[in-house]
Amino acid sequence: MKKFSVLAAGLLLAASAQAALIEGSLSFSGFLDDTPGAGSTSVVAGLTSIDVNPAALAGSPTGVFAAGPATAYDFSIAFTPFTVFETGGFTFNVLAVDSVLGETPLDCTAAGTGFLCDDTLVIDFTGLVSGAGYETAVFNGSFSAQGVCASNDGLTCAGPSSASYSASIVATGEPGNLVPEPGTLLLGGLGLAGAALVSRRKA
Numbered sequence: 229m230k231k232f233s234v235l236a237a238g239l240l241l242a243a244s245a246q247a248a249l250i251e252g253s254l255s256f257s258g259f260l261d262d263t264p265g266a267g268s269t270s271v272v273a274g275l276t277s278i279d280v281n282p283a284a285l286a287g288s289p290t291g292v293f294a295a296g297p298a299t300a301y302d303f304s305i306a307f308t309p310f311t312v313f314e315t316g317g318f319t320f321n322v323l324a325v326d327s328v329l330g331e332t333p334l335d336c337t338a339a340g341t342g343f344l345c346d347d348t349l350v351i352d353f354t355g356l357v358s359g360a361g362y363e364t365a366v367f368n369g370s371f372s373a374q375g376v377c378a379s380n381d382g383l384t385c386a387g388p389s390s391a392s393y394s395a396s397i398v399a400t401g402e403p404g405n406l407v408p409e410p411g412t413l414l415l416g417g418l419g420l421a422g423a424a425l426v427s428r429r430k431a
Contacts, residue, residue, distance in 0.1 A: 250357050250365035251401030252291015256313055258284035258300050260373060260391035271375020271389040273331045273347040277304045278373070280393065286315040291399065292362070293318065305351060312355070312369075313395070320367060320397060322355040329370070336382040343379040348372065356404040357397075364404045369397040 259281045263271055284300040286293070298315035305325050313320045329350040336343035350372045358364040377389035 247361060247363040248292075249401040249403070250292055250318070250359060250362045250367075250399045252289065252293045253396065253398045254286050254290075254293040254315070255288045256284050256286055256298055256300065256315075256393075256395040256397070258298075258393060260375075260393060263375060263389040263391045264377075264385060265389065266385055266387050268377070268385045268389065269383065270334050271345075271347050271377055271385070272349040272373040272391050273333050273375070275349055275373070276306050278302060278371075278393075284313065284315075286313075292359075293399075309355070312353075312371075313397075316359075318357055318359040318362075320355060320357050320369070322353045322369070324354050326352040326354060334375075334377075334379075334383075334385075336379050338382075339378075342386065343382040344376070345379045345382070345385065346374060346376045348374050357399050365399050366402040366404045367397050367399040369395060371395045 261279045261281050279302050280300040282299055284298040286298040287295045289295050294316050296316060298313055300313055301311050303310040303312055308325060309321055309323050311319060312322050329352055330348065332348045334345045334347045336345040353369050355367055356364050357367045371393060373391055373393040375389055375391040377385035378387055380386045
């Protein structure tokens with residue numbers, strides 16, 4: 229009976245144990261693919277679907293994160309959830325786009341015989357970051373894209389354009405998986421059942 233009591237207590241402790249929290253910050257940078265060509269009046273301003281180059285870099289790490297290569301994924305502002313980045317064993321899933329913080333239309337300044345034009349897009353989002361051995365946590369992020377093209381008239385792109393982006397993410401350490409995992413439920417159930425059985429035998 230004593231052995232069974234110890235087993236039940238161990239199961240309860242296992243059920244209540246939590247993995248390490250994900251806390252820290254990280255930045256990402258890279259380029260956009262398939263940007264508009266000649267005749268376009270914008271490069272990134274007004275975009276709702278973001279076509280990113282998969283190759284990205286993660287930098288400026290704090291907390292549990294590390295600098296290194298990253299994978300970026302295409303996403304649509306209008307459709308959530310979506311995976312935005314993966315790096316160092318961590319996956320960042322956006323649950324909500326909070327707001328489009330800013331858009332600047334194509335702005336051109338004289339550059340030699342023509343014009344150099346640029347525009348911007350900035351959005352805020354929130355989501356969950358997960359990693360093996362860690363408890364899924366909430367993160368807040370910001371994504372900023374800048375487009376560039378050459379122009380003959382100062383109003384439209386005269387040829388191919390290009391665009392780059394930077395993103396910053398802060399994992400708060402606040403748990404994000406509020407629904408217990410099936411394994412946790414099973415351990416908890418076994419522990420409670422064992423405790424009830426021991427109680428009945430003592431009575």
